[in-house]
Amino acid sequence: MYDANTHSVHSIRLALAGACAGLVLAVLVQSAPSASVSGLVRDANGPVASATVRVKATANATTTDADGRFALADLEPNKPVVLTAWAEGYYIGGGQTEYLPGASDVDIMLSAHNDQDNANYAWLSAFASAGYPGSGEDGNCEHCHADPNDAQVSLPFDEWRGDAHALSAENPRFLTMYTGTDTAGSQSSPTQYFQTRDYGRIPLRPDPNESYFGPGYKLDFPETAGNCAACHTPAAAIDAAYETDPTTVTGVGAEGAACDFCHKVWDVRLDPASGLPYPNMPGVLSFEFRRPPEGHQFFAGPLDDVAPGEDTYSPIQRQSQYCAPCHFGVFWDTVVYNSFGEWLHSPYSDPQTGRSCQDCHMPSGRTDHFARFDKGGVLRDPTTIFSHRMPGAADEQLLQNAVSMDVKAVREGERLAVTVTITNDQTGHHVPTDSPLRHLILLVAATDGRGRRLKQLDGPVVPEWGGVGDPNQGFYAGLPGKAFAKVLEEHWTELSPSGAYWNPTRVLSDNRLAAFEVDTSSCVFAQTTEGEAIVDVTLLFRRAFIKLMAQKSWQSPDIVMEHERITIGGSPVPNAGLQER
Ligand code: HEC
Ligand code: HEC
Ligand code: HEC
Ligand code: HEC
Ligand code: HEC
Numbered sequence: 001m002y003d004a005n006t007h008s009v010h011s012i013r014l015a016l017a018g019a020c021a022g023l024v025l026a027v028l029v030q031s032a033p034s035a036s037v038s039g040l041v042r043d044a045n046g047p048v049a050s051a052t053v054r055v056k057a058t059a060n061a062t063t064t065d066a067d068g069r070f071a072l073a074d075l076e077p078n079k080p081v082v083l084t085a086w087a088e089g090y091y092i093g094g095g096q097t098e099y100l101p102g103a104s105d106v107d108i109m110l111s112a113h114n115d116q117d118n119a120n121y122a123w124l125s126a127f128a129s130a131g132y133p134g135s136g137e138d139g140n141c142e143h144c145h146a147d148p149n150d151a152q153v154s155l156p157f158d159e160w161r162g163d164a165h166a167l168s169a170e171n172p173r174f175l176t177m178y179t180g181t182d183t184a185g186s187q188s189s190p191t192q193y194f195q196t197r198d199y200g201r202i203p204l205r206p207d208p209n210e211s212y213f214g215p216g217y218k219l220d221f222p223e224t225a226g227n228c229a230a231c232h233t234p235a236a237a238i239d240a241a242y243e244t245d246p247t248t249v250t251g252v253g254a255e256g257a258a259c260d261f262c263h264k265v266w267d268v269r270l271d272p273a274s275g276l277p278y279p280n281m282p283g284v285l286s287f288e289f290r291r292p293p294e295g296h297q298f299f300a301g302p303l304d305d306v307a308p309g310e311d312t313y314s315p316i317q318r319q320s321q322y323c324a325p326c327h328f329g330v331f332w333d334t335v336v337y338n339s340f341g342e343w344l345h346s347p348y349s350d351p352q353t354g355r356s357c358q359d360c361h362m363p364s365g366r367t368d369h370f371a372r373f374d375k376g377g378v379l380r381d382p383t384t385i386f387s388h389r390m391p392g393a394a395d396e397q398l399l400q401n402a403v404s405m406d407v408k409a410v411r412e413g414e415r416l417a418v419t420v421t422i423t424n425d426q427t428g429h430h431v432p433t434d435s436p437l438r439h440l441i442l443l444v445a446a447t448d449g450r451g452r453r454l455k456q457l458d459g460p461v462v463p464e465w466g467g468v469g470d471p472n473q474g475f476y477a478g479l480p481g482k483a484f485a486k487v488l489e490e491h492w493t494e495l496s497p498s499g500a501y502w503n504p505t506r507v508l509s510d511n512r513l514a515a516f517e518v519d520t521s522s523c524v525f526a527q528t529t530e531g532e533a534i535v536d537v538t539l540l541f542r543r544a545f546i547k548l549m550a551q552k553s554w555q556s557p558d559i560v561m562e563h564e565r566i567t568i569g570g571s572p573v574p575n576a577g578l579q580e581r
Helices: 156-160 172-179 251-255 339-344 357-361 546-552
Strands: 037-043 052-055 061-063 069-072 081-086 093-099 106-109 193-196 200-203 265-268 287-289 299-301 311-313 329-331 334-337 404-412 415-423 439-448 456-458 481-484 486-490 505-510 518-526 533-542 559-568
Touching: 037 081, 052 069, 061 069, 081 106, 093 106, 172 546, 334 505, 339 357, 404 533, 404 559, 415 439, 415 533, 439 518, 481 518
Parallel strands: 037 106, 299 311
Antiparallel strands: 037 069, 052 061, 052 081, 081 093, 193 200, 265 287, 329 334, 404 415, 415 518, 439 481, 439 533, 456 518, 486 505, 533 559
């Protein structure tokens, strides 16, 4: 229960009988308690039909009938219960009074929440600690959704502050791609153009005689802000998707995909024909928000029994569609970000047998409460509480549980044949997905007993953009193996692989692994029939192209997703004997 004096944020509805503090034990006791309670859910105008009524923090729930009446059975005799009620368009009601089983005149009053968005609403900062802009307010989420004694308890604030959403406005990789600088601030020259009679102004490749710090939106479009802020700094861009320069955001805007922002989402607007966001409506433009009017609050969440307070339940919070506006992005005519579309077109979107983005990236079960107990937190079933860690491209554990790899090595006379099968059996979209900077590098190394590399006779090699140089420094071009990526090529300059997708690009190739897709590659090496051979197969996740990382001075070590070593015995094997594993 909230302390109404200090926590106006989920402010208690005055309509709730004025009982602002403490639970009121209802005096409605019947002599022979049947283990059920019944009553009425209404609003100022009368009964509310189809409201969900729940014994708070339990799975015991029912729905009101056309007259707004309900009965909840299966209660333990003599054990008082707290009830909540929710219906679409209303804050969650109830939550204040305890009823003994047998009570038959429960009366829960609902208050409608705003059905319009209020652009004048001032965001609440997540941060309570002094020094953060926007801190110092009772409503700062950290007051109640963090554990000051143990950040490992996994309350939303403690998890969110380390996740990519919280850091999106200050992510140096994003910012340096926006500004066209490296991390030290050195900037590439603005893009040069030449005039053609047929096509007008055409951009030139960067001058090879000048220092180059990689591409940047601002090098190509110095006059405009672009659409980047619509997804990367959405709280700042909510009312100005194309006019917000992400390098200038301040206050809660700098909190990236912020708590208050995400929990003001009421719905998403998708194209009913495709199920996808409209291509020209990135990020904030495809959401419907419910920022509350002055004097009120509004938090939408996945639970329908958070009361009292100005909270409501929104089914979209549990659906992949919630993530769609930012995890699908079209630039010019090229689909650049598409984890949502890939998911939608995979078996994972089956409502019965599939899994949502939240199932994998916000798994439940990590904690049994999500607000501090001394601030109104309630002990709950851990399966009803979802994590905000949002593991992604930097998470070793997630990446090591994304695909399966199977390696077979067979000696056939003087040849050693290595077959690698990679199956995307655990990822709800392509691997890798979203940012086209991401790629996988498969390295198939075969050495003899003395550590000398065996000569490759047949099979694929890592492409040039795997890096030309010392393999010990991560430059793998030409080595046996391959890479998986969606490779974009810029029109006009024909540069590829390009991360400058704010320019017109086309998909040169895309061999990423769709959900449940299997990829097989075979490399053949020369080997004498005698002596040991060691086969080392490694699948790496690389966050960005190595050349780009060098231009920008990004530090982002490769992550080993899979590794397997096979030793083929040392004794001479006549007649192409088969030896596996
Ligand atoms: C990128 C959007 C996003 C951000 C940022 C975000 N949330 Fe959430 N939050 C969600 C979604 C989606 C759910 C529901 C997940 C589900 O039901 O599968 C959720 C669930 C919750 C819940 C319900 C309990 C639980 O954990 O399941 C609380 C409380 C909550 N968030 C608070 C916060 C706070 C506080 C912050 C910031 C510290 C925050 N959220 C940041 C999207 C977000
Ligand atoms: C439709 C939403 C959307 C828009 C618009 C958008 N981005 Fe992104 N961006 C994302 C998402 C989502 C990710 C994370 C993808 C991933 O991890 O694979 C991302 C990742 C990135 C990354 C990789 C960051 C890293 O740490 O590796 C860069 C760089 C980036 N975006 C730059 C930009 C720039 C520059 C613009 C504007 C020209 C832009 N983005 C516009 C959604 C968007
Ligand atoms: C004064 C304490 C307090 C503050 C400050 C606070 N919350 Fe909460 N919040 C709670 C409590 C308590 C609950 C309900 C706990 C329960 O029932 O288990 C809750 C529930 C929620 C829910 C769940 C709603 C639902 O129906 O699923 C969301 C979402 C949420 N808070 C978001 C936020 C965000 C975002 C902020 C910061 C902008 C914030 N809260 C600040 C105490 C607080
Ligand atoms: C079945 C589990 C599963 C589902 C469902 C799922 N993901 Fe993932 N996701 C993963 C795994 C595993 C990875 C790591 C492999 C990779 O990067 O592709 C990942 C990676 C990511 C990344 C980081 C990508 C990168 O390579 O930089 C983003 C962003 C992401 N997922 C977003 C989403 C969104 C949005 C949805 C829903 C539309 C979703 N995921 C659904 C398992 C899942
Ligand atoms: C308001 C836009 C927005 C919404 C809504 C949103 N995301 Fe994101 N998400 C981003 C951006 C931007 C990034 C990249 C941040 C960065 O790397 O700087 C990102 C990053 C991620 C990553 C981490 C990728 C990495 O490389 O580490 C995952 C996983 C992810 N999002 C999943 C989700 C899921 C699941 C949902 C829905 C519950 C969701 N996102 C909703 C904008 C959003």
